[in-house]
Amino acid sequence: MHSHTEENYLKALFLLSQENGKVTVLSLSRHLNNKMPSVNSMMKKLAEKKLVKYKSYQPLELTEKGKKEAALILRKHRLTEMYLVEKMGFGWENVHEIAEQVEHIQSKAFFDKMDEILGFPKFDPHGSPIPDKNGIIEWYNYTHLNDCISGENVVLMAVTHTSDEFLKYLNKVNLNLGTQIKILEREDFDQSMKLILNSGTEITLSAAASRNLLVKKQNSRQK
């Protein structure tokens, strides 16, 4: 198996390349709070293990093997987050740090049990897809809320930014996964949006907030 540290590098590389396409030594070093030389030598080490394709001054890339390993760690992370929320009563803003540690536990049975108890969930508490046992991720194609127009009915499906502060803010304005939203108005000037939730509450979101929300469009008849 791989060390705790190697696993964190693999996962970070996997996530960064999904978000931003090309991953550089600098971006990875920032993501992990490490210096560039540390990243550089770890990349060489992982290249030795055939998990990373490394060529000097070229963008970093995972091999197929590396992608699978990374996805399986991500699977453990997201299953854990789901378990913490669904079965232990944690809020979605308090699970990431714990999952960051639990994801390194080496026990097939432990995560299989979690999976089973949760009923084989497809998404984590933030709406991110949970890779399957082969590391395959089923991609959703949702719309960013800030790309929606006035009058549309949507349901909140995922958040693409998961800082504690943002999640706590969403709690405060009563936005949870599954919340039905109708867009009342979209301000051209600053792209802020006035929304009404199915609960009846009206809220206004800045573009900075709505950019991080993924929604599914509803037929207007499904009120």
Next chain:
Amino acid sequence: MHSHTEENYLKALFLLSQENGKVTVLSLSRHLNNKMPSVNSMMKKLAEKKLVKYKSYQPLELTEKGKKEAALILRKHRLTEMYLVEKMGFGWENVHEIAEQVEHIQSKAFFDKMDEILGFPKFDPHGSPIPDKNGIIEWYNYTHLNDCISGENVVLMAVTHTSDEFLKYLNKVNLNLGTQIKILEREDFDQSMKLILNSGTEITLSAAASRNLLVKKQNSRQK
């Protein structure tokens, strides 16, 4: 906080001194599958941190601070084992390895939640006491089954040896914590015991087995 490794040393030293009184460098090295020089240098390091009293060629001892830290790790270990058995459906023979890893997770909230969900248990699935939040252990005073005599009624309260093989053996002969036992016969020759369980099954245990079982004596009227 302390490293994963330091925590394992602390816990091992704590457990060994409870079992055997004096702990030597050799015994600790065997317990941890490390060589003596590794133990030696870790003891010096922990002495620096005021967790261990170290004097050359003297038995190893924890300081009060060291005892508390060790007990708190043991608390996390035993809470985890209890959680795995009670809330996730693991058998008591399959939880130790997982708990050995989970005990190092740094999150007060995580273990507080476990504790709460379990209803603040006092014992783990093997009947060992769970240290409280201050690291205080409440000692039971049970009897070893092999010290009991013919005709006595007892209840199985704890096992003092917890290898997978022994626990699986106990499963096979239907001995669980809480099982009521009547001693039918005790063979002087080899100290083997013939027992009858409240389920009605009759079994015969070797001294090697009964030595590892702690029982509570019952008034004979409580059948």
Next chain:
DNA sequence: TTTATTTGTTAGACAAATCTAATATATTAA
């Protein structure tokens, strides 16, 4: 197209945790 800036690499140091080999002390047996 030179120059400046950013990004990436190499070299070398360091702390943590481990080991082997050599040596010292303590204990047990003769």
Next chain:
DNA sequence: TTAATATATTAGATTTGTCTAACAAATAAA
């Protein structure tokens, strides 16, 4: 009480993961 054995310590090497400082390459600005 000496010799043999068991236990403990020291010295020094090794692996892993990190860092800083110096240098090299690529990119952006002038």
